[in-house]
Amino acid sequence: MLWPDCKVLHAIKGRRRSRWGSMRGSRLKISCSFWFVLLFGAGGLILFIHLQDLSDMVQQQGPGQALCSNTISLLLLKVDMLEAGKMVHFPAFNWSKPEQASHRVTKRHRKLLKTSSAIRSLSNFSSLSSPTPKSWQHFYHMQKARHKLIEEVCAKYRSNISQTVTSHHVSRIYVEDRHKLLYCEVPKAGCSNWKRVLMVLAGVASSTQKINHETVHYSNHLTRLDSLDQHAVSERLRSYTKVLFIREPMERLVSAYRDKFESPNSYYHPVFGKPIISKYRVNASKSALRTGSGVTFQEFIRYLLDVHRPIGMDIHWEPVSQLCSPCLLDYDFIGKFETIEEEANFLLHRVGAPKNLTFPTFKDRNPEAARTSTRITQHYFTQLSASDRQRVYDFYYMDYLMFNYSKPFHDVY
Numbered sequence: 001m002l003w004p005d006c007k008v009l010h011a012i013k014g015r016r017r018s019r020w021g022s023m024r025g026s027r028l029k030i031s032c033s034f035w036f037v038l039l040f041g042a043g044g045l046i047l048f049i050h051l052q053d054l055s056d057m058v059q060q061q062g063p064g065q066a067l068c069s070n071t072i073s074l075l076l077l078k079v080d081m082l083e084a085g086k087m088v089h090f091p092a093f094n095w096s097k098p099e100q101a102s103h104r105v106t107k108r109h110r111k112l113l114k115t116s117s118a119i120r121s122l123s124n125f126s127s128l129s130s131p132t133p134k135s136w137q138h139f140y141h142m143q144k145a146r147h148k149l150i151e152e153v154c155a156k157y158r159s160n161i162s163q164t165v166t167s168h169h170v171s172r173i174y175v176e177d178r179h180k181l182l183y184c185e186v187p188k189a190g191c192s193n194w195k196r197v198l199m200v201l202a203g204v205a206s207s208t209q210k211i212n213h214e215t216v217h218y219s220n221h222l223t224r225l226d227s228l229d230q231h232a233v234s235e236r237l238r239s240y241t242k243v244l245f246i247r248e249p250m251e252r253l254v255s256a257y258r259d260k261f262e263s264p265n266s267y268y269h270p271v272f273g274k275p276i277i278s279k280y281r282v283n284a285s286k287s288a289l290r291t292g293s294g295v296t297f298q299e300f301i302r303y304l305l306d307v308h309r310p311i312g313m314d315i316h317w318e319p320v321s322q323l324c325s326p327c328l329l330d331y332d333f334i335g336k337f338e339t340i341e342e343e344a345n346f347l348l349h350r351v352g353a354p355k356n357l358t359f360p361t362f363k364d365r366n367p368e369a370a371r372t373s374t375r376i377t378q379h380y381f382t383q384l385s386a387s388d389r390q391r392v393y394d395f396y397y398m399d400y401l402m403f404n405y406s407k408p409f410h411d412v413y
């Protein structure tokens with residue numbers, strides 16, 4: 001029996017109402033209070049300045065790296081502590097919006113940073129010393145740039161953004177309380193491996209190697225954010241590290257098509273394949289209509305672009321801008337599937353994951369088929385007309401814009 005990937009079962013008749021229906025309409029304000037923004041903005045700026053200073057230092061000194069990386073780790077922790085106003089175990093990322101800081105506040109905090117004695121008690125956090133200053137800086141700037149872009153794109157399209165967090169907006173998010181992580185599941189962008197990691201972090205599995213695909217998706221070991229009550233949800237949205245991993249939209253789409261329609265699938269063939277074939281295939285054979293197998297890429301794209309789809313949307317091809325509400329939820333860490341290993345491992349290190357836990361590289365579905373690459377994606381899209389390519393691009397336009405993927409074809413605009 002083949003299972004659908006990443007819980008698809010509410011794909012059909014709209015989304016299931018969750019227990020958390022009361023959240024709808026209630027006012028969970030997303031904007032933080034002003035002082036909070038200032039404070040954590042200032043923290044970011046201090047961090048930024050110090051990273052700059054230290055990177056210069058490293059470049060001049062050469063082999064003094066080990067020392068510098070320790071210093072940077074301490075500074076990072078220090079900044080987070082200032083914001084929390086107390087000692088914390090492992091802080092959340094707090095990497096967004098430093099550009100809003102004013103210099104006055106920055107100075108004050110810089111002073112605080114120097115005079116506080118708390119830094120001494122941090123000599124214990126030796127596990128923080130492994131990323132080199134260069135990699136800290138690399139990830140920090142990368143995250144800053146990704147945040148800034150999302151913010152800009154969201155601001156531009158603000159009129160069409162809901163201002164209230166409802167259970168629907170958090171229905172794709174998984175909760176890991178021990179390390180204070182929220183992970184928004186994006187199918188075809190490493191979600192199975194992320195779920196394995198969350199299970200190990202949560203202590204329900206000792207190693208990612210031992211978790212098979214069915215357990216990942218059907219064991220109910222992971223908590224979904226929309227299963228919690230309103231207070232618990234807003235508390236976690238406020239204080240946990242919110243993580244999103246995305247993928248080039250066309251590659252994700254082709255990956256989903258290959259997985260769900262080219263390979264045998266006891267869910268997608270009957271549920272999606274049958275209506276797709278019956279609507280878009282002229283003179284479909286009886287057996288094709290009966291099994292729903294053999295949907296072509298062109299047929300799949302006709303379905304995707306049809307305003308009167310015979311069967312609903314599905315999370316495997318729904319744009320991430322709708323799946324995870326990045327304009328509303330202000331993710332702390334925006335990772336990319338294309339470099340998932342290094343980015344996920346950095347993040348794991350940062351949230352204090354066990355040292356022996358590294359991001360796995362399982363290919364869950366159809367392990368014998370090649371991973372969908374740029375080349376494979378191009379191959380599929382050459383089967384489409386130029387106008388269909390354009391329309392698919394338009395369909396994922398917000399994802400392209402927000403996550404800074406370049407145009408996939410020369411002939412789209």
Ligand SMILES: *[C@@H]1O[C@H](CO)[C@@H](O)[C@H](O)[C@H]1NC(C)=O
Nearest residue numbers: 119120121122123124125126
């Ligand atoms: C390091 O932390 C442990 C507990 O986490 C504590 O018992 C120990 O005293 C600390 N060592 C230093 C040098 O602070």
Ligand SMILES: *[C@@H]1O[C@H](CO)[C@@H](O)[C@H](O)[C@H]1NC(C)=O
Nearest residue numbers: 145146148149403404405406
């Ligand atoms: C977008 O990506 C390009 C490279 O593809 C890079 O040069 C640019 O800095 C990125 N922009 C942002 C805002 O991240």
Ligand SMILES: *[C@@H]1O[C@H](CO)[C@@H](O)[C@H](O)[C@H]1NC(C)=O
Nearest residue numbers: 159160161162319321322398
């Ligand atoms: C907002 O965007 C969604 C899809 O992104 C669209 O269906 C809807 O019509 C838009 N609403 C407005 C008011 O533009």
Ligand SMILES: *[C@@H]1O[C@H](CO)[C@@H](O)[C@H](O)[C@H]1NC(C)=O
Nearest residue numbers: 206207208209354355356357
């Ligand atoms: C990692 O270490 C923990 C103990 O610290 C152990 O229980 C676990 O099995 C180890 N995992 C792997 C994959 O080795």
Ligand SMILES: *[C@@H]1O[C@H](CO)[C@@H](O)[C@H](O)[C@H]1NC(C)=O
Nearest residue numbers: 080083084091092094238239
């Ligand atoms: C910033 O970090 C502090 C300390 O970890 C935390 O209390 C606060 O909620 C964080 N803010 C955000 C927006 O994550």
Ligand SMILES: *[C@@H]1O[C@H](CO)[C@@H](O)[C@H](O)[C@H]1NC(C)=O
Nearest residue numbers: 279280281282283284285286
């Ligand atoms: C469909 O099948 C009928 C009978 O076999 C044939 O006459 C007709 O031309 C076919 N139509 C198409 C578009 O292939």
